[in-house]
Structures are given as C-alpha cells and as structure tokens.
Amino acid sequence: MGDEYLTMAEIEAKYPGEWVLLDRPTKDRHGDVTGGRLVFHQADRGLLDAELLSRHLREFAVLHVYDPNAEPVYLITPWFEEEWTDDSTPAGGSSSSPPS
C-alpha cells in the first residue's frame, strides 16, 4: 500500500464495512477527519491492530467505514467493579494511581 492520500468520500466509496488506518489525517474546522494517507484497510480489526502496532505513527486516525448492509451488532456494556493496585496502594492514594 503506497500510503496514498484519499478523501473521506473516496474511503467511504471504496471500503464500506472496513477499518482504515490513516497517517496524518486532514481535518475540517470542527476537527472531523476529511482524509489522510491510507496506511492500511482491513475488515478484521485484529489485523489492523497488528499493523498499527508495527508502525510508530505520531498522528493517525482509525476509522470504521459505515456499511448500510452490515448486520447490526449489539454491545452489552461491561460493568466495572472495585479498583485495586498491584502494590496495594489505595486507588487515588498516590499520584500514580487513578482517582476513585
């Protein structure tokens, strides 16, 4: 893949239902992505993650292109229980721990 610059309209037309990784994305005044250098595209999220980790991009965008024909996916929210730290420091008890 030659890291070709594509606009969002081109990406949406070419890769419906796929994940795309863009290097140095261009944005509009609202901060929404208008295009970028296409580094990788793939329907399998795991493969995109592997590609993402193999590169060391300083500014990038990961987007899933909408596919109107895709089967709907329902997501059940995970439930978080109490926090703890490996060193038994109470959560929020030090600057290296998250606030409770």
Added chain:
Amino acid sequence: MDGRFDTRRRLVLLTAQLSGPTATATVTLAVDTGAARSVIRPSLLLSVGCDPSRSASHIRVVSATGTERAPVVRVDHLLCAGTQRGPLWVAAHDLPSRFDGDGLLGLDFIRPGPLSIDFIRGRVFFSPRRWWRLWR
C-alpha cells in the same frame, strides 16, 4: 469532533482525539452512560505511548461472558464534542472485533457536565446549551 454523529448507526459514535506521550490518535467512541469509566482498546493506548502492561492499577470488568482484570492507564487528554478532559484514567480492554468503535465514552468523561443528545440532528453536547444557561 464537534459532537456530530451519524444517525444511521445504531450507537451514538463520536469522533474523539486521544493524546498520549508519544502520539495523537483520532478514534471513535460510543457514548455510554452505562459505563462508569471510559474504555479504549489496548492497541490504541499502546500506539499513543500509554502501555497497559506497565500499569500498576487495575479494575475488574464484568461482562456477559465473564469477569476479567483490566489495566487502568493515564492518557494525557481526551477531546470530544468540544470538551477536553485530562489527564484521564481509562480502562484498557478489548471490545468485540465486530463493534465498529474504538472504545466507550463513560461517565468519567461525561459526568462533570450536562449531557444532551439530539437524535434528530445527530448532535451531542457536553456543555450547557444556551437555553439552559438562560434558564438557570
């Protein structure tokens, strides 16, 4: 990144900017008032320089398929719908590969302010709307 979302999608998916020590990423997060803490895929956190394997803090994540332990990592800031929070402690946890987002925007991001969702126009606001300020 001004809070607009695609009303064709089943979830409220917002574009957000995730900043870590080494990189900045534009990601997609689902607004989830059922999640106490924001969740982001570990691969993305690692890519911006927030290594979940080095985290000393963890939380227990209970889902439909069981209970897992997830690292909590500090991100420099998260910018979404014109609102920036940071530093923010987010859970690094994998989400189903068929979920078309990179994470969940939880109450740790949402709660400090009001939340309004306009499902007709496809807009989310984390700051008081003008009518609310006038009414108060």
